[in-house]
Amino acid sequence: MAFSEIEAAVESILFAAGDPVGVERLCLALEISRADADAVCRKIADRYRYERRGIRLVKLGTAYQLCSAPEHADAVRKALEARRPAKLSQTALEVLAIVAYFQPITRADIDQIRGVDSSYTVSMLAERDLIEEAGRLAVPGRPIQYRTSQTFLRTFHLSGLEDLPDLPGVSAEEGQVTMDMETRLAKLRTEQQEEETVGP
Numbered sequence: 001m002a003f004s005e006i007e008a009a010v011e012s013i014l015f016a017a018g019d020p021v022g023v024e025r026l027c028l029a030l031e032i033s034r035a036d037a038d039a040v041c042r043k044i045a046d047r048y049r050y051e052r053r054g055i056r057l058v059k060l061g062t063a064y065q066l067c068s069a070p071e072h073a074d075a076v077r078k079a080l081e082a083r084r085p086a087k088l089s090q091t092a093l094e095v096l097a098i099v100a101y102f103q104p105i106t107r108a109d110i111d112q113i114r115g116v117d118s119s120y121t122v123s124m125l126a127e128r129d130l131i132e133e134a135g136r137l138a139v140p141g142r143p144i145q146y147r148t149s150q151t152f153l154r155t156f157h158l159s160g161l162e163d164l165p166d167l168p169g170v171s172a173e174e175g176q177v178t179m180d181m182e183t184r185l186a187k188l189r190t191e192q193q194e195e196e197t198v199g200p
Contacts, residue, residue, distance in 0.1 A: 006030055006040050011066075020063035020150050059159045060150045067154070095121045096130060100152070100164060104134040104145035122146065130155065 001009075009030055014021055026037045041064050045057040054069050068076050088096065095118050098110050110118045125131045126146070134147035148161070158164065 001030065003040070006032060006036070007044055010037075010040050010044065014057065014064060014066045020060045020065040022063045024062070026064070058154065060153045061160050063150065065154070092121050092125060096125055096148075096152070099125070099131050099146050100148050100161070101167060103147040106137055106143040106145050108143060
């Protein structure tokens with residue numbers, strides 16, 4: 001299959017899917033290598049940006065998706081009569097940041113870091129598809145672990161978690177907050193492992 005045909009096929013697949021499509025699925029469908037699939041997607045994305053087209057091809061972790069260009073968001077919203085999504089509260093942003101940097105993480109871990117109950121906020125973020133379940137922790141009670149979703153990456157214009165900015169560490173106070181969070185999480189995980197070892 002010629003390169004131009006592969007490009008056209010990738011566009012067709014991504015357009016028809018609507019949702020993110022894993023690069024592995026593109027490879028299987030088109031019988032091409034991962035390197036070729038990534039190269040084709042990069043070329044399409046570059047062309048859309050260079051030509052200032054109304055659509056963008058975005059990378060979300062190991063998946064690709066066709067999306068409307070962000071500069072036309074207001075026009076799209078008006079045309080589709082979609083309501084502007086509600087802004088996240090400071091509490092929601094705080095919980096989301098904890099999940100993003102320490103995932104996978106349980107709600108109990110989040111509560112311990114914040115010092116308050118976070119059940120409502122965790123549920124709200126899950127309903128908005130910004131976080132998702134990532135299995136259960138192998139300790140008594142088997143609590144649900146959470147991680148950020150592809151919607152999180154798309155919402156914050158990230159290709160992957162490696163694009164997250166570094167945790168604050170500029171001042172001594174900020175550095176201490178980061179160390180405290182990491183220490184408390186490590187302590188929690190040690191306690192949970194000890195409970196699992198001892199058993200009922």
